[in-house]
Amino acid sequence: MSETSAEPTEPAAPDSTEAFDAGPAAGVRWDLSDLYAGPDDPAIDADLERCVGQARAFAAEYRGKLGSLDAAELARAVDAYEALQEPAWRASAYAGLLFAADTSAPRHGALLQHVQERGTEIRNELVFFELEWVALEDEAARALTEDPALAGRRHLLESLRRYRPHVLSEPEEKLLEETANTGSRAFSRLFDEILGAAxxxxxxxxxxxxxxxxxxxxxxxxxxxxxxxxxxxxxxxxxxxHSRTLGFLFNTLVQDKAMQDRLRRYADPMDSRNLANEIDGASVRALMDACVGRYGLVARYYRLKRRLLGLDHLYEWDRYAPLAEPEGTRSFDAARELVLGAYADFAPRMAEIAAQFFDRRWIDAELRPGKRGGAFSASTVPGVHPYVMLNYTGQLRDVMTVAHELGHGVHQWLSRERGLFEQNTPLTTAETASVFGEMLVFRRLLREESDPTVRLALVCGKLEDAFATVFRQVAMTRFEQMLHAARREEGELPLERMNALWMDANRPMFGDSVELTDDYRWWWLYIPHFIHSPFYCYAYSFGELLVLALVRRYDEEGDAFVPRYLELLAAGGSQAPPTLVSRVGLDITDPAFWDGGLALLEDLVAEAEALAEGGGRAH
Ligand SMILES: [Zn+2]
CATH class of the missing domain: 1.10.287 (Helix Hairpins)
Incomplete structure (x- = not known):
């Protein structure tokens, strides 16, 4: 066992010898051999070694010379810079996937740490390149990026320069990079290990x-x-x-961020995330304000749900109560068929891409002890393919998770043509294909269902998902805002204080519709985004509302929309989000943009109310 066995409050599991139920996807494990043969594959170290060597050679050739390169030379340098890093990204992706598949195996953790440390060596050799690039005077930089020789690299080079006010000197950058392995990255891993074993x-x-x-x-x-x-x-x-340990991790990482922000001259805790997302603070505020302004919809819906369930009080554990009789668990094959069918209705090509994940074992879906919770799709590197991880328990929402992660998978598959640096989009648009994929499955289910009771349950399920994606993520972002502000003003925060902030952030969303008990105070402790990527959450709201707007476009334009949508996905992160989505005719810089998606949610609440009136009563 790793560090977690030292956790003093961890009791011995009484039924640890009991056979583990792998769930309806038993046996569905990914085959990572497209990356490496196994954790002891000598190719891992060979790749890392080659990378370090090439990074040194690259530094020897270019260090101190960036300002004197012409556009063609710079284009060659960027190509070399990208190509030499792919093997290290491959090793890093592999170590991450192996660890996610079993966080309890000490050698998985050890490999992850090893790859991170070698990655640091490589980044430290190369950090001069981006620093010299952002140090160039604006005029000189503009002359280069406007040269046709750099046309394919324009977005990359221009977007690197947005970090100009925030980069440090090379020795400082190297120090921060190296100390992160025993600082923030180590705490982040400990969080996964604690919850993986809990x-x-x-x-x-x-x-x-x-x-x-x-x-x-x-x-x-x-x-x-x-x-x-x-x-x-x-x-x-x-x-x-686990609150003492987890609370300590939160305090430490929130303070780590405050330190990084101070050193890098970010005024607001959200600034670095917004910059990485290529979106300005005003747009994010407009999004959050629009959502907070519609919190009333959440309360309106949960009042309906309380009536449908026939309850006097709706507590936090009643929020996800099913409205129709559960039809039993769905097999993994049924999930596959449903998702691929819904994808094919939209675009056969999308279903073909998604089918590969099942046929070629790019999915890990069974439940296993030590496996990381939740679900994700990892793009890995352009030369390989994405991998999807889920924990499939056979509920309808698991089917939606399959649709969600395969949406990511299709997106990542299409955008890998853009190469290592542009295959991934910023977080704001990263959730586009995933949420869109879920929407396709929802609509297919609704189309095929004639029983009003089940239809009502489907609409309610969609609303609950959408609320979790739109409003809950905004509440979580507001919690993070309060948490980071409080830590900066008050020093290390007692658990009770963090609990209170969590309740303050959540209560306004539910109003009087859901009674949050004292238990709920602790429910911030397991949210991985707070630990791994602060202020990630608003990207989900952004993604869901963007997708609702895309769905409306699709309804208006029909099949003509399909190729434009697939092109949007294939563009990856090669343009800033506002430019990307303007390809399908949407303007996210307009503060009123978000109201369109929110209005669709209101329509859905009204539909649920009408179905309930019309005898769709579930109980
Ligand atoms: Zn996602």
């Missing part, structure tokens, strides 16, 4: 069960209220048990 004791009617975070969270969707309440209790107790 057991949550849930008192079920059949007796107590020790569950993983993923399993316990999925019981919040159970039809039985006592089960949901027990899962909620078990999660709270588990989080509280």
């Amino acid at each position: 057991k949550f004791r849930v008192e079920l009617e059949s007796g107590p069960k020790e569950l993983s975070e993923e399993e316990a969270l999925s019981l919040l969707y159970d039809a039985d209220r006592d089960t949901r309440r027990a899962a909620s209790r078990g999660l709270t107790e588990g989080l509280e048990r």
Whole structure:
């Protein structure tokens, strides 16, 4: 075992010998051999070694000379700079995937650390290049980027220069890079290891069960209220048990960010994220204000849900209660068929790309001890292909997760043509294809369903997902704003203070519709985004509202929209988000833009209310 076994409050799991239920996707494991044969494959070190060597040679050739290169020479240098890094990215992607598949294997953690340390060596050899580029005077830089020889690199070079006010000297950059391995990156990994190993004791009617975070969270969707309440209790107790360590990680990482922001001259804690997202603070504020202005929709919906469930009080563990009788778990094959079918309705090419993930074992879907919770799609490197990780339990929302992650997968597959530096988009547009993919599946389900009770349940399910993506993420971003501000003003924060901030951020969204108990105070502790990528969350709201606008376009334009959409995906991160989405006729710089998507959500709430009136009552 790793550091987590030293966790003093971790009790021995009483049923640790019990066979683990791998769920309906048992046996669905990815085959990582397209990257490397295994953690001991000598090619990993050979790749890293070659990278370090080439980085040194690159530095010997170009250090101190960037200002004297002409456009053609600079273009060659950028090509070399990109090509030499791909093997290291490959090794890094592999180590990350291996670790996600089993966070408990010490050699996975060790490989991750090893690759990170070699990666640091490489980055430190190369850091001069970007620093010299951003140090160029604007006029000289503009003359170069406007040269046709650099046409394909214009966006990359121009966007690097937005960091001009925030970069440090080369020795300072190197120090920060090296110390991150034992600082923020190490704490980030510890967070994954703690939650990967954590057991949550849930008192079920059949007796107590020790569950993983993923399993316990999925019981919040159970039809039985006592089960949901027990899962909620078990999660709270588990989080509280780890709260001292997790709270310490939060305090440390929030302070680490404050230090980085001070050194790099970012005035606001969100500035660095907005800059990375290639979106200005005003647009983000417009998005958040528009969402907060419609919080009333959340309360309106949950009042309806309380009535439909026939409850006097709707507690936090009732939020995800199913409205129709559960139709049993769905097999992984059924999920595959549904998602590929919905994709094919939109564009056969999209289904063909997605089918590869199943046929060529690019998906890991079964439940396993030590496997990271949640789901993701990793782009890896342009020369290989993306990999998708999920924890499939067979619920409808798991099917939606398949649709979501395969959306990412298709996006990453199409954009890999753009090469290493431009295959990934900023976070704001990174959620476009995923949320769009979910929408396609939702619409297909709704089309095929004639029973009003089930239709109502589907609409409610979509609304709950959309609320989780739009409003909840804004509430979480507001929590982070308060958390970072409080840490900067008040020093290390006691757990109770962080709990209070969490409640302050969440209460306004629910109004009087959901009663949040004291247990809910602890529920910020397991959110990985707060740890791994501060202020990530608003990108989900951005993505969902953008997708609602895209769906409206699709409805207006029909099939003509399809090739433009696929081109948008294939463009990857080769343009800034406002320019990218202007390709499909949308203007996200208009503050009123967000109201369009929010209005569609309001329509959906009204539809749910109408279905409920019309006898769609579920219970
Ligand atoms: Zn996603």
